[in-house]
Amino acid sequence: MRLFIKNATIVNSDGTKKANILIEDDKIAKITDENLDADKVIDATGKLVMPGLIDMHVHFRDPGYEYKDDINSGSEAAVAGGVTTVLPMANTNPVNDNAVITRDMIAKAKARGLVDLLPIGAISKQLKGEGITEMGDMLNAGAVAFSDDGLPVSSSDVMRAALEYTKHFGSYVISHCEDCSMCRSGVMHEGKVSAILGLKGMPREKEEIMVSRDMLLAKLTGGHIHIAHVSSQWSLKMIEMAKKEGINVTCEATPHHFTFTDENLMNYDTNFKMSPPLREITDKEAVREGLKSGLIDVIATDHAPHNVDDKFTEFDHAAFGILGLQTLVPLTLKLVEDGVITLEDMVRLTSKRPAEILNLKNKGAIEEGYLADITIIDPDIEYVYDENLNKSKSTNSPLFGKMLKGAAVVTIKNGKIVWDFPNLMA
Incomplete structure (x- = not known):
């Protein structure tokens, strides 16, 4: 399985840069300026791409x-x-x-x-x-x-x-x-x-x-x-x-x-x-x-x-x-x-x-060879945190039902998409 994230603003603890990310199976295979073929492509224009x-x-x-x-x-x-x-x-x-x-x-x-x-x-x-x-x-x-x-x-x-x-x-x-x-x-x-x-x-x-x-x-x-x-x-x-x-x-x-x-x-x-x-x-x-x-x-x-x-x-x-x-x-x-x-x-x-x-050697950064645990964040999205979004069985938050700004819109675990905010909202 090849997953390609294009137009990414990659944020690591030591700096930020614009590049594309190729994921093969469960690893980050390549960080590049090239456009590469993949089974699925995510356009991260305007988004922040951070380690999970x-x-x-x-x-x-x-x-x-x-x-x-x-x-x-x-x-x-x-x-x-x-x-x-x-x-x-x-x-x-x-x-x-x-x-x-x-x-x-x-x-x-x-x-x-x-x-x-x-x-x-x-x-x-x-x-x-x-x-x-x-x-x-x-x-x-x-x-x-x-x-x-x-x-x-x-x-x-x-x-x-x-x-x-x-x-x-x-x-x-x-x-x-x-x-x-x-x-x-x-x-x-x-x-x-x-x-x-x-x-x-x-x-x-x-x-x-x-x-x-x-x-x-x-x-x-x-x-x-x-x-x-x-x-x-x-x-x-x-x-x-x-x-x-x-x-x-x-x-x-x-x-x-x-x-x-x-x-x-x-x-x-x-x-x-x-x-x-x-x-x-x-x-x-x-x-x-x-x-x-x-x-x-x-x-x-x-x-x-x-x-x-x-x-x-x-x-x-x-x-x-x-x-x-x-x-x-x-x-x-x-x-x-x-x-x-x-x-x-x-x-x-x-x-x-x-x-x-935690001594996790393959997590905590967007780098080649690291585990493909990735969070794509839209810092500008505004939404109501309510029962349509809440995944917990409980609702004990003073922010429940309130308008929030900024969210993880795509979460990738071991190279697989495990959360997709836009699809939920469709």
Whole structure:
């Protein structure tokens, strides 16, 4: 099978150029100025051609909560958002804390054939934080890293052991940074807005305390700690210090934390309820600056689907979480439009750097010989994100039903077209 993309504006993390791309089977065979024969031709005039996006933090709810999303619907939402590689978290039911569950998740994704699914295994058995899992077995089964995301690992000794073991295996730990003793049944960020709304707040220090602890443990062990969904200005200051000191730390930010603030909660919309919570404008601006400077390594969605009943309830009782896969491109392009990052930065944050962290040698760039995982983006297309486009089983996004700008219009996985926006709209 030969696929030819003509008139492409190819965006890599190190530069942009106009050229044509020949794909043969599952590889990028040639980047050229020539017009070549192929079985199918895509005219990418006016479009941006980027490497397939890699989302290092998603929740597919499979096994156990398939009514919210499953691996099939999650894969469909991913490619509709230009994402070709996903890392689902372990807080499923049963928990992905053993090789059997890991293999089953991978098998389901392969059967659907849309994305590469690289599971995150649980740090602790049943997410109880009391003892680490059989990490070697899970890595052999296909897990790539470990996290109890959704819950913090409160025991410093358990986190230390996880860092030591993952270092031995050449893997890493993803930390959900939260000191639960400071949560106080909070449902949003603690500050002026929470006081106005009469809602219990959670101070940003509950994140910062655990960021500090986990970086110190990484210093002690030499292990690699990855800070998930960083949301606090002071968390970023500590991460910057740790990196300067040579501690092996990376971090990610979500589109909702660089787009929204706690002020978006003024009408009690539970679709803005998430963990970590939306914080103040100073925190949002710090996250945006961290993306611009390169301090933040990765943009990840923390795609967290919930059934309507989980959200259509009193704010105190509503579930934490927001959809993210199909809004990743428009929200990140808004950063480009605002001059916060460049298109090349977008590729670095959503593809190149994730590939480096995961040691994926054939992903993260549009280059000859690389896997033909490609996202073609129309930065100017305007559309309503609604039930006609949504591929998740859930609708818990404050952007649902809203007009968005910019989308993945064609997604190619292993040389095959797995998403075609124009055909959907026809």
